[in-house]
Amino acid sequence: MAYQHALVALSDPTRRQVFEHLRQGPLSVGKIAAQMPVSRPAVSQHLGVLKRAGLVADRAEGTRRVYYIDPHGLAAIRTWLDQFWDGALAAFKLELEKGETGR
């Protein structure tokens, strides 16, 4: 499921840092690499994983490519919680009404 990809992608500390840098706004690989003690190819690789997880997206801006946070990754976590609460409340209702008999 999508949320799992998002979680796995963010479990790497360096990758979380790359993701964090994008909170400033859209950035190119070079700009991110300049702010981190990792190489450009390494940053590219992390961005690739974040992109596949739906956490970042990219677009061409002139001659370069910029990356930005894609809210869909977090939306996947939201979807999971949405389903989780559906199940939890259904179980709550069932338990409550089961206990109702005999009281």
Next chain:
Amino acid sequence: MIKIAPVRKQVTVSASQERAFALFTEGMSRWWPATHSTLKSPLKQYVVEPHVGGRWYAVAEDGSTGQTGYVIEWQPPQRLVLAWQLSGDWQFDPELVTEVEVRFVAEAANTTRVELEHRNLQRMGDKAAQVRSMVDAPGGWTAVLESFRNCAAKI
């Protein structure tokens, strides 16, 4: 800033407001889906300490515990606000606070509408990334410890 819409749910139960509130809180172990636990051993108990600031935690069969959050507001039998502090990678993160508000609305003597809202979800992405990058970043604790090590080496 990324905004994620809150998760909103509601369910109507055939029970008094008091019973619904009691089962939701002190009886949580009886209905909480066993599939949702951050513990390695099977879930035995899910505890909400009944006061503001009380801990919300799970106890596994092997005795290990895992905190989910704490009680932000405690207004039995109408309302409850819990802090859900599990981060994006399902680890307890004391710096992260997402809120789960549960309202128990009495529709009749034996009918209660339970409304649930899980909000501030965007903090999951934010905080997990932010807190850890602060700690992990070259200027974070690593730098402090490095500086300490350098000083110690000179003495």
